[in-house]
Amino acid sequence: MSEITPAAGPDDAAKAMPPCFVVDQMLGQLAKWLRLLGYDTIYSTSLDDADLARLAVAENRVLLTRDTQLARRRGVRALLVSSDSPPEQLKQVTTELDLLPADALSRCLRCNAPLQSIDRSVVCGLVPPYVWRTQEHFSVCPVCGRLYWRGTHWQRMQETLRHLRSEGLAQR
Numbered sequence: 001m002s003e004i005t006p007a008a009g010p011d012d013a014a015k016a017m018p019p020c021f022v023v024d025q026m027l028g029q030l031a032k033w034l035r036l037l038g039y040d041t042i043y044s045t046s047l048d049d050a051d052l053a054r055l056a057v058a059e060n061r062v063l064l065t066r067d068t069q070l071a072r073r074r075g076v077r078a079l080l081v082s083s084d085s086p087p088e089q090l091k092q093v094t095t096e097l098d099l100l101p102a103d104a105l106s107r108c109l110r111c112n113a114p115l116q117s118i119d120r121s122v123v124c125g126l127v128p129p130y131v132w133r134t135q136e137h138f139s140v141c142p143v144c145g146r147l148y149w150r151g152t153h154w155q156r157m158q159e160t161l162r163h164l165r166s167e168g169l170a171q172r
């Protein structure tokens with residue numbers, strides 16, 4: 001007698017993992033927004049097309065590109081980004097890949113490193129007094145040392161995303 005239990009196959013595991021991205025040189029603003037939403041996103045102006053394709057395959061990343069030829073490369077999981085406008089780009093990517101914020105404000109916008117939370121008392125004097133008075137939680141990038149908090153920039157991004165998502169859903 002044997003029991004049949006539905007085992008979680010590799011496909012299920014892959015689905016549960018948030019997607020990672022590698023982004024071409026023309027999509028710097030989009031890369032920042034994806035990092036802000038917590039997605040592991042490689043972006044560097046020193047990467048050429050061959051590097052981008054190689055990283056996409058080697059690290060199982062979705063390649064986001066404005067380049068039709070690059071998007072058609074064999075064996076590369078790519079999304080051809082159709083607009084020059086960053087909000088439109090974000091709308092396309094979040095809608096087509098059905099993205100929700102993965103773990104928002106968990107990643108450095110500059111270097112993509114996962115942030116570490118830092119005690120509020122440590123950042124006194126390192127951030128503007130108003131920010132220190134009004135914010136409870138701070139994070140630091142272990143690579144570049146940049147400090148993060150959920151300020152107005154963050155709130156604007158959240159609102160934009162909510163707006164884009166509600167528009168995207170309404171069109172379905």
Ligand SMILES: [Zn+2]
Pocket residue numbers: 108109110111112113141142143144145146
């Ligand atoms: Zn950093």
